[in-house]
Amino acid sequence: MKRPRGGRGGGEQPAVRKGPWAPEEDEVLMRHVQEHGPREWSSIRSKGLLPRTGKSCRLRWVNKLRPDLKTGCKFSAEEERVVIDLQAQFGNKWAKIATYLHGRTDNDVKNFWSTRQKRLARLLRAPMPRRRPGKHSSGASSSHAYELPAPKNPCLETIPFQEPITIGESSGSSKDPNTANHRAVAHFPGAYGLPPPPPTPLPIMHAGAERGSSSAAPATALLLPYGGDAGYPVPGGVDPLVFVDPAASPEPLEVVPPGPFFGLDDDYVHAGRATMHRDVCGVRFDDLPPEAFDFFELPNLPAWPPPFPPPPPSQPDQL
DNA sequence: AAAAGATGCAACCGCTCCCCG
């Protein structure tokens, strides 16, 4: 576990302990929950069981001690898809989204999304062709020389790209295009071999078709109409971190009217428009070598502002 | 091998909501 932080909870309030939880504290908290259930958090401190605020206790329980948590395992492709989908509909309602993901907490979802957004921001800002010669740094991992700091620009959370990308069609670069093409293409079909949708019926909007019923696990499961953020789903948005097979979806996806993308130039725009899910299909965007990005092209964006209906007011909240 | 930078995640903070008297 991490050692106590210096900056926070530094003892200005000796009565209340902050910082990382000790195993003994966890035990006490678990015992309390066993006896009283996951409530009466404030009484934990008032009874002198723990020098922690009720808030802190609740958070600890919800995020770490709950028995049904999937601790230490990354988001699966399906979970990723669900998060993306639901985020488009609900916005940053992480707690709500988390209810659709068994074993995941709102904090998990929040962190996952935050990480994803940062990754996306990096990718979109990274002029891929300028990679270092002779170096194979892994995709979006750290230390790109050309990388710009990911700004905390809320706009970056809204991804206006809606276009299926084309991978493996370009004649490519000088850098063993076969390898790059092969890598990219070879994994994409897996994206359509996604496992069945989650057992929970998702209120997923789908352009032209209804999705979300557990029986409908279409091959177009990655054709996700989302892209919004901060509670206002982008109409017809499609997350550029989701790869969409153009062959499987011959129709163009809705696009936000093209325009300056956060002030980024076309290089950036061309770069960050796809991702693959790990686990199921085996590859994520940032798993790809930089060479793979040489093959990402931006097809002519059809200028069609799609009137996308807002999500139905009645959200299936049940699980 | 060491240093620097990037990433992931646990935990805190402030605000809002809800319930109860």
Added chain:
DNA sequence: CCGGGGAGCGGTTGCATCTTT
């Protein structure tokens, strides 16, 4: 109806770990 307290939620921070140079 109003006020107070507790619970829940979303945003943010900062450290540990990992990756790259």
